[in-house]
Amino acid sequence: xxxxxxxxxxxxxxxxxxxxxxxxxxxxxxxxxxxxxxxxxxxxxxxxxxxxxxxxxxxxxxxxxxxxxxxxxxxxxxxxxxxxxxxxxxxxxxxxxxxxxxxxxxxxxxxxxxxxxxxxxxxxxxx
Numbered sequence: 001x002x003x004x005x006x007x008x009x010x011x012x013x014x015x016x017x018x019x020x021x022x023x024x025x026x027x028x029x030x031x032x033x034x035x036x037x038x039x040x041x042x043x044x045x046x047x048x049x050x051x052x053x054x055x056x057x058x059x060x061x062x063x064x065x066x067x068x069x070x071x072x073x074x075x076x077x078x079x080x081x082x083x084x085x086x087x088x089x090x091x092x093x094x095x096x097x098x099x100x101x102x103x104x105x106x107x108x109x110x111x112x113x114x115x116x117x118x119x120x121x122x123x124x125x126x127x
Contacts, residue, residue: 025070032065 014020032052036043051057052066067073 019071019074022070025068028065028068029070031063032069035062035065 015024033043033048036048046074050074052069057066
């Protein structure tokens with residue numbers, strides 16, 4: 001039973017959060033290829049894929065069927081679930097504590113910050 005639950009959860013995740021659901025459009029691809037094969041018997045699988053995925057394919061009579069092919073359009077649907085549990089106890093501490101600031105510490109630029117190798121490389125252009 002655990003195996004089936006695992007498969008179910010993995011499939012649910014893959015089909016909801018990624019482009020794996022494009023695989024569900026594979027029957028549309030096969031049906032569209034067969035219709036092209038009936039119209040032109042010389043259509044190969046490579047020429048079909050090249051025509052629909054690699055070449056610039058403008059709007060024509062079967063444009064709406066072309067857009068139903070897998071990986072022609074991308075679905076933008078993101079579901080985010082977040083569980084936030086409230087804290088059991090909230091405490092406020094209003095006691096004022098001064099920050100410990102070291103007077104010796106300086107955040108300004110200094111020449112000693114970069115090693116001498118970088119000082120030789122990164123120089124402004126000289127005339």
